[in-house]
Amino acid sequence: MAPPVAPSLERRRLRAYLAMLLADVCAILVAGLAAGWLYEGLFPHPTAWLQAQLLLPIYLTIGLYNATYSLGALEDLRFALGKAMQALLISAALLSFVLFYAKTGAVFSRAASALAIVIAGGAIALVRLATHGVVARIWDGRVSNILVIRDDGPEFTLPGAVVADAADAGLDPAAQDPQALDRLGQHLRNRDKVIVSCSRERREPWAYVLKASGVTGEILSEPAHSIGAIDVTRYDAQRQSALVVAMGPLGLRARAVKRMFDLAIAGPALVLLAPVLAAIALAVKLGDGGPVLFVQPRVGKGNRIFPMLKFRTMRSGSADRDGLRSTERDDARVTAIGRFLRRTSLDELPQLWNVLRGEMAIVGPRPHALASQAGDKLFWEVDARYWHRHSLKPGLTGLAQVRGLRGSTEQEEDLAVRLQADLEYIARWNLLRDAAIMLRTLLVLVHRRAY
Incomplete structure (x- = not known):
């Protein structure tokens, strides 16, 4: 008995892409006409209409290159909106x-142009909402055909995927006769992706036969998952392949932008706050005659230790260099001026120099002392992901x-919620979020838990 042939969803996707593209064309052209009419009172307004016509090919070119019309845009509304707005603004x-x-530029009205962009953006967003409504209600959310083949491998399911048992379907990758290969080919017909869950011994035959299938083929690998592999690199000259397990959270451009942001804030801040820094240094020195700064080794980027600077807030000789004992409320080791500095977070200001030296950033996971504990465990003993921050x-x-x-961090949960926030920040970094966090920090400089 021949297996049922899966319907081709490729044509469905192409129709959806074309519909979005045509709707975007209408949105931009109508936005230009509407802006000219609303702002200038003319319909059609010649320069507004011309500007819309000039904008359109640029938008479509960028949209076709930045995945505005892609599988991801059909599957993820947030992705679709982000890519479309990115293409429009660029x-x-x-x-x-x-x-x-x-x-x-003098020929075109800047106000009318801005109004046209706003109208076009709103219309394009409505197009994406409508498209995802169609995908969800009429197509049941299915825009790709995925087949999972189980062949004595680990249990694996994927939402929306069709599952086939290799033994029941008579699928054998090692068989070389045309009938067996045709049976497999019928199962793979119109599939966008095939995922095979098989034993280690069967991986090579499945890899061999999938290469001739004409579809995207994947083979599950528990060892690769256990070490967190995210890609594969081939070294053809050495006839070897390596699993990529880390790439760093930010690319070169993102790191450069973040560093420029740090320098733009830290440099002027040190100059403007120089009188405040001098006054605090004098107050700390006059307090008990001890050193002004407290230098403590902290864990930084790449798990490398660096000397973090703070204004000294504890009595001379009482400072805990390794952080074996967390500061407590009404801690007897803290000086009078130190208590004020901690309560207002002013003791952290010398870290602006750490930022200028490149050891720290304005925004990022806060560095911890080497012996910091949550409950009675070291931080990395609570959660192995601690080092990922x-x-x-x-x-x-x-x-x-x-x-x-x-x-x-009196309990393990105190570290767990902080670690989760740090990992969330790393995964979703962007410059606007850095600026927002910096501004929100001004509201929590004085905090009930700052002691």
């Missing part, structure tokens, strides 16, 4: 740039801090 910026250098530079402030997660 195309508007490029058009403005071209008009400026062509010395024709050091893939970025530590920060003067961070997502955990603006969420009120400060003070001693």
